Amino acid sequence: MIARRELGRGERVLPGLWRVRLPLPWPGVPHGNAWAIAAGSGVVLIDTGMHEAGSLMQLERALDQVNLRLEQVRLVASTHAHSDHWGQAAPICERAGCEFWMHPNHAHSTADPEKRLERRLEVAGQSGVPQQALRSYAERARELPSGIARVIEPDRDLVPGVEIETDLGVWTVHETPGHAPSHVCLFQPERRLLISGDHLLGRVSLYYDYGWTPDPVGEFVHSLGVVEELDARLCLAGHGRPFTDVHGHIDANRRLVQERLAAVTTGLDGGSRTAVELVPDVYGEPLTQTNAGWLLSQTLCYLRHLELGGSVVRSPDAGVERWSRA
Numbered sequence: 001m002i003a004r005r006e007l008g009r010g011e012r013v014l015p016g017l018w019r020v021r022l023p024l025p026w027p028g029v030p031h032g033n034a035w036a037i038a039a040g041s042g043v044v045l046i047d048t049g050m051h052e053a054g055s056l057m058q059l060e061r062a063l064d065q066v067n068l069r070l071e072q073v074r075l076v077a078s079t080h081a082h083s084d085h086w087g088q089a090a091p092i093c094e095r096a097g098c099e100f101w102m103h104p105n106h107a108h109s110t111a112d113p114e115k116r117l118e119r120r121l122e123v124a125g126q127s128g129v130p131q132q133a134l135r136s137y138a139e140r141a142r143e144l145p146s147g148i149a150r151v152i153e154p155d156r157d158l159v160p161g162v163e164i165e166t167d168l169g170v171w172t173v174h175e176t177p178g179h180a181p182s183h184v185c186l187f188q189p190e191r192r193l194l195i196s197g198d199h200l201l202g203r204v205s206l207y208y209d210y211g212w213t214p215d216p217v218g219e220f221v222h223s224l225g226v227v228e229e230l231d232a233r234l235c236l237a238g239h240g241r242p243f244t245d246v247h248g249h250i251d252a253n254r255r256l257v258q259e260r261l262a263a264v265t266t267g268l269d270g271g272s273r274t275a276v277e278l279v280p281d282v283y284g285e286p287l288t289q290t291n292a293g294w295l296l297s298q299t300l301c302y303l304r305h306l307e308l309g310g311s312v313v314r315s316p317d318a319g320v321e322r323w324s325r326a
């Protein structure tokens with residue numbers, strides 16, 4: 001059942017900065033990056049890869065390729081609380097005897113899993129997903145591993161004002177919610193280096209956590225402005241290779257958000273629809289068991305943004321919400 005997997009790989013990006021490329025079990029997302037930055041006799045590790053069988057070995061393999069060892073990690077900091085960015089924080093910190101820093105808005109990843117699932121099911125039901133499909137989704141969701149070795153509280157809140165000291169200089173913290181409520185980007189001002197997590201990726205791909213903040217789409221667009229102000233010259237993203245055209249990528253993200261919002265609005269031209277009915281209009285594909293969680297929550301985020309802007313309204317109809325143009 002398991003396809004041939006990639007292996008952990010390490011490569012030097014700059015003197016004192018390494019890309020630690022770690023395999024992921026997700027279709028279409030074969031790997032994610034952690035970044036090791038020289039700091040005195042050791043390194044600071046930004047992000048961790050997700051936890052699964054053998055994943056710590058993959059990290060060690062990648063570090064070994066650039067002559068680093070897990071025991072040299074002096075600090076682990078995560079850009080956000082998705083499993084591929086902090087799933088291995090606990091075992092790494094334990095082995096290395098170091099602290100873990102992350103933004104405090106991590107409940108989207110750390111709150112009680114059963115409560116989070118119940119809430120998702122409730123939202124999916126309101127959005128027009130049939131009861132039968134909800135039941136089979138719930139069964140599969142309960143069996144899915146979390147990708148997190150162990151939930152640990154950050155030793156320090158990674159918020160603006162906190163600085164991460166490295167041999168390449170100090171990195172500043174910039175809140176960039178939208179993709180996830182806990183998302184931050186890290187910036188090294190003298191070298192104009194940006195560690196962007198999943199806020200800005202080489203291949204434009206939008207994802208928002210639904211249900212934790214009032215307006216993930218609006219927050220994401222605002223966060224694009226925050227990062228644009230930094231004027232970075234090299235972006236080290238959570239997936240894929242480093243890239244230099246940071247402004248071009250910011251613009252491409254803005255364009256795609258506008259396209260999606262326009263598609264949602266156009267989808268309501270013919271009258272009221274449920275979020276489930278709108279998905280094919282926005283994404284050009286129908287909901288399936290595999291894409292449902294993703295596409296439905298994204299469509300709801302766009303609807304919510306338009307609702308706050310006053311251009312769409314929702315009305316309950318026998319427990320299901322129908323959306324229409326205001």
Ligand SMILES: [Zn+2]
Nearest residue numbers: 080082179198
């Ligand atoms: Zn993420």
Ligand SMILES: [Zn+2]
Nearest residue numbers: 032084198238
């Ligand atoms: Zn990611």
